[in-house]
Amino acid sequence: MLKLDPAQLDPARKLVWAWQGELVSPCTDGSPCYCPATGVLVDDAGSVTAIGGFGGTMSFGPGKILTATKHDSFLARLDPLGKLIGGVQQTGGTGGDGANTIARDKGGNLYSSGDFNGTVVFGGTTLTATGAQAVYVWKIPGPVP
Numbered sequence: 001m002l003k004l005d006p007a008q009l010d011p012a013r014k015l016v017w018a019w020q021g022e023l024v025s026p027c028t029d030g031s032p033c034y035c036p037a038t039g040v041l042v043d044d045a046g047s048v049t050a051i052g053g054f055g056g057t058m059s060f061g062p063g064k065i066l067t068a069t070k071h072d073s074f075l076a077r078l079d080p081l082g083k084l085i086g087g088v089q090q091t092g093g094t095g096g097d098g099a100n101t102i103a104r105d106k107g108g109n110l111y112s113s114g115d116f117n118g119t120v121v122f123g124g125t126t127l128t129a130t131g132a133q134a135v136y137v138w139k140i141p142g143p144v145p
Contacts, residue, residue: 017082019050021060021074039102039112046080051099051112060088071096073114075140091138093126094118099138108142 023035037052055071061084065074072092077085091097095118103111115135119128122138 019048019076019078019082019084021052021054021058021076023054023056023058038098038100041102041104041110043104043108047085048078048080048082049102049104049110050076050078051102053098060084065090067092071098073097073099073112075099075102075110075112089140091116091120091122093120095120095129097136104142110140110142112138112140114138 021035021037035052035054035058037050039051041049043049051073053071053073054065055067057067058065058074060074060076065072065088067090072090074091075089079085091099093116095116097114097116097120099112099114101113105111113136115133116127117129117133119126120136121127122136127134127136
């Protein structure tokens with residue numbers, strides 16, 4: 001089983017909290033899957049945003065996300081105590097996609113970049129790769145809770 005475990009330590013290097021996402025079933029096409037956290041961002045209030053990718057079914061605490069393709073991306077927000085805020089957002093489409101970076105501007109908007117093939121959906125917007133692979137930048141309006 002693969003696990004995603006961001007953790008926070010206090011100044012004495014003692015664990016304050018840890019958060020886990022867990023791959024609970026294989027990729028839909030039967031191929032090996034992985035679930036890396038590829039980016040973590042901490043805001044001034046101590047809230048954490050984590051991005052990454054997964055295949056199959058990934059559990060993020062109380063809910064599960066089932067990928068529609070071989071590999072999809074996720075964005076999860078955690079409060080300063082490590083509790084999930086507002087669920088987990090997922091991108092997906094006809095091919096695979098991966099989130100690679102995360103950043104925040106002064107207004108609290110989040111930006112993620114990554115790559116995809118086929119099509120990928122962000123909310124109500126669909127992007128289509130015209131070649132074998134394409135890149136994206138995704139703006140998540142803020143300020144986020």
